[in-house]
Amino acid sequence: MSSPVLTNYDHGIRARNSLWGIFFLMGIVSMGWVPRIPEIKEDIGLTNSQLGAVFIGSTLGAVIGAQLAGRMIHSFGTKKVISFAVFVMPLGLIGMGLAQTFLELFAALFVMGLGYANMDISSNTQAVEIEEILAKRWMVSFHGMWSSGAFATTVLGASIAHFASPRENLIAVGVGAFILFLPLSQFLLPATLDNHSGGEEETSAKIPLFAQSTRSLWWIGFGLLGGMIAEGSASDWGAILLKDSMGISKGLNAAAFASFSLAMIVSRFSGDWALEKFGPAAIVRIGGYGGAIIWGASMAIAIPLSDSHPLPAFIIINLGFIAAGLGIGPMFPAFMLAASKLPGIAPGVALARVGVIGIAGYFIGPTVTGLLADLFTLPIAMAYPVLLLAMAGAFSKVIKS
Numbered sequence: 001m002s003s004p005v006l007t008n009y010d011h012g013i014r015a016r017n018s019l020w021g022i023f024f025l026m027g028i029v030s031m032g033w034v035p036r037i038p039e040i041k042e043d044i045g046l047t048n049s050q051l052g053a054v055f056i057g058s059t060l061g062a063v064i065g066a067q068l069a070g071r072m073i074h075s076f077g078t079k080k081v082i083s084f085a086v087f088v089m090p091l092g093l094i095g096m097g098l099a100q101t102f103l104e105l106f107a108a109l110f111v112m113g114l115g116y117a118n119m120d121i122s123s124n125t126q127a128v129e130i131e132e133i134l135a136k137r138w139m140v141s142f143h144g145m146w147s148s149g150a151f152a153t154t155v156l157g158a159s160i161a162h163f164a165s166p167r168e169n170l171i172a173v174g175v176g177a178f179i180l181f182l183p184l185s186q187f188l189l190p191a192t193l194d195n196h197s198g199g200e201e202e203t204s205a206k207i208p209l210f211a212q213s214t215r216s217l218w219w220i221g222f223g224l225l226g227g228m229i230a231e232g233s234a235s236d237w238g239a240i241l242l243k244d245s246m247g248i249s250k251g252l253n254a255a256a257f258a259s260f261s262l263a264m265i266v267s268r269f270s271g272d273w274a275l276e277k278f279g280p281a282a283i284v285r286i287g288g289y290g291g292a293i294i295w296g297a298s299m300a301i302a303i304p305l306s307d308s309h310p311l312p313a314f315i316i317i318n319l320g321f322i323a324a325g326l327g328i329g330p331m332f333p334a335f336m337l338a339a340s341k342l343p344g345i346a347p348g349v350a351l352a353r354v355g356v357i358g359i360a361g362y363f364i365g366p367t368v369t370g371l372l373a374d375l376f377t378l379p380i381a382m383a384y385p386v387l388l389l390a391m392a393g394a395f396s397k398v399i400k401s
Helices: 008-030 034-044 048-076 078-098 102-134 139-159 166-185 212-246 252-269 271-278 280-305 310-328 331-340 347-375 383-398
Strands: none
Touching: 008 078, 008 102, 008 139, 008 166, 034 102, 034 139, 034 166, 034 212, 034 252, 048 078, 048 102, 048 212, 048 347, 078 102, 078 166, 102 139, 102 331, 102 347, 139 166, 139 252, 139 271, 139 331, 212 252, 212 280, 212 310, 212 331, 212 347, 212 383, 252 271, 252 310, 271 280, 280 310, 280 331, 280 383, 310 331, 310 383, 331 347, 347 383
């Protein structure tokens, strides 16, 4: 008995469901080490600036991966690039769990950055094509699944912190995610349907780095840069801020990122509706300005208050991270959608060009925050991502609704 022939719509539905799972696992793997960062920092004996410097490994990997991703997507299709990345990302997380020195952690983060950039850009490119086939917005909900995975891995890491080492935690998550990634990647859109099998759009893939035609890409990229710097700093320094600056104990200090992730889940699962109703420019503008003001104010109030009133301070700081998560949540999909719609540029190449700027910001942000923390203090250093979040709001004007 022959198998039923799938229509393009059937392929779109199947790919959408698989991509939800892939984004969920991306969040789990990429954020798997976040609740254990304070322990890893202490075990290896890193200062704030050294921890910031080790993030350069993931930055280099991400920049190289994002540059490769656009060409690879255009030549081979998104499905094959995702199938490659499902091997690399878990390998990076396992390496982070095994790392015992600065250089070993640096190398593992490089592998993670390389895999993440390829996975991120190819998955977002696939998401654009799924929206075209299904004639409905799904982009922000995909990113909602990423945030759900990030939240789940944060809760897991915090809940087992007292009886499982970071090594056991990260290796288990890496192996488990790899096993789940493999079947999901088989049901994505084939190259014949994702418009990235090479050939017809070859000329649009060869866009210049600096030209009048690419100016809009750079402005969109700079807007995304601000939001991603804020997201990266909130993710990687939130637990350390609560531990070192407020005296919050192991496990509970992961609450900042958990609150941040939960807020991103809410904003992203409601984001497709919000984008339709208010438009992406308004969502980015309100999220950038509002998130920055509330986040910055919460840290300015909660950190000095934590010595005398720890519980109110704990609540206030988490409210600030919630505001940041609500503001940042729709930014990545909004800026990436704007890039994918630019005329005359292959979507995979546009997403790769903008994505390399945004992903670099995601990884560079924590590095700069760490350097500033050693020069001044971590609470003062956190003003940097707050200001960059406001900058992202200002760049909302480059998004065409």
